Amino acid sequence: MxxxxxxxxxxxxxxxxxxxxxxxxxxxxxxxxxxxxxxxxxxxxxxxxxxxxxxxxxxxxxxxxxxxxxxxxxxxxxxxxxxxxxxxxxxxxxxGGSRYCQSVPEKRRTESYKYHYICTDCTQSFKRKRKIDTKRYVCGKCRGKLKPISSK
CATH class of the missing domain: 3.30.2010.10 (Metalloproteases ("zincins"), catalytic domain)
Structure with missing residues (x-):
C-alpha cells in the first residue's frame, strides 16, 4: 500500500x-x-x-x-x-476503533552477544554485549559471584 x-x-x-x-x-x-x-x-x-x-x-x-x-x-x-x-x-x-494494536513483530538483529557470564552460586546465565567487571558486579538473582564463560 x-x-x-x-x-x-x-x-x-x-x-x-x-x-x-x-x-x-x-x-x-x-x-x-x-x-x-x-x-x-x-x-x-x-x-x-x-x-x-x-x-x-x-x-x-x-x-x-x-x-x-x-x-x-x-x-x-x-x-x-x-x-x-x-x-x-x-x-x-x-x-469501533482498536484500543490497542497487536504487537508488531520485530526483526531480530544479527548482532550477537560478545560476552557470556555465569553465576557460581545459582548458575544463572548472563549474556552481555560489553565486558563487565566481575569484581564489582554480582548476580542480580542471588548476589553470587560472576564467572566469565566465553568471549568472542
Whole structure:
C-alpha cells in the first residue's frame, strides 16, 4: 500500500464513521517500531506503521486508523483527545476503533552477544554485549559471584 492509498483510505474512513472530512496528511513512517500509528498534534497529520500492515493486514490497519482519527477529530474540536479522557473512550467505542494494536513483530538483529557470564552460586546465565567487571558486579538473582564463560 502506498501513501496515496493510505491517504484515500483514511479520508474514506473519516467520512464513513465520523461524518467529517480528514483535511491533513496520512502517511507511512518506517521508523515507528512500538506503536501502530500516531497523531501529530502540531501538524494534525497521522503516521502509520507499515510493519503493522505487512504483518496483520488491512483489518488491523483500519482499526488503528480509526483510533488515530478519534485523536484527530477530538483535538480539532477542542474536546478530550487523550487516552484517559471520557470523550476519547466514548468515541473510540462508538466507531469501533482498536484500543490497542497487536504487537508488531520485530526483526531480530544479527548482532550477537560478545560476552557470556555465569553465576557460581545459582548458575544463572548472563549474556552481555560489553565486558563487565566481575569484581564489582554480582548476580542480580542471588548476589553470587560472576564467572566469565566465553568471549568472542
Amino acid at each position: 502506498t501513501d496515496e492509498e493510505l491517504q484515500k483510505l483514511t479520508e474514506e474512513i473519516s467520512i464513513q464513521f465520523f461524518n467529517k472530512k480528514f483535511r491533513h496528511k496520512a502517511r507511512f513512517n518506517k521508523r515507528l517500531r512500538t506503536t501502530g500509528g500516531r497523531y501529530l498534534l502540531r501538524t494534525h497529520d497521522i503516521e502509520m506503521n507499515p510493519h503493522l500492515f505487512a504483518a496483520f493486514g488491512i483489518e488491523e490497519l483500519i482499526g488503528v486508523i480509526k483510533h488515530e482519527l478519534v485523536h484527530y477529530h477530538l483535538h480539532i474540536e477542542g474536546k478530550g483527545y487523550k487516552h484517559g479522557d471520557y470523550d476519547f473512550k466514548y468515541l473510540l467505542n462508538k466507531v
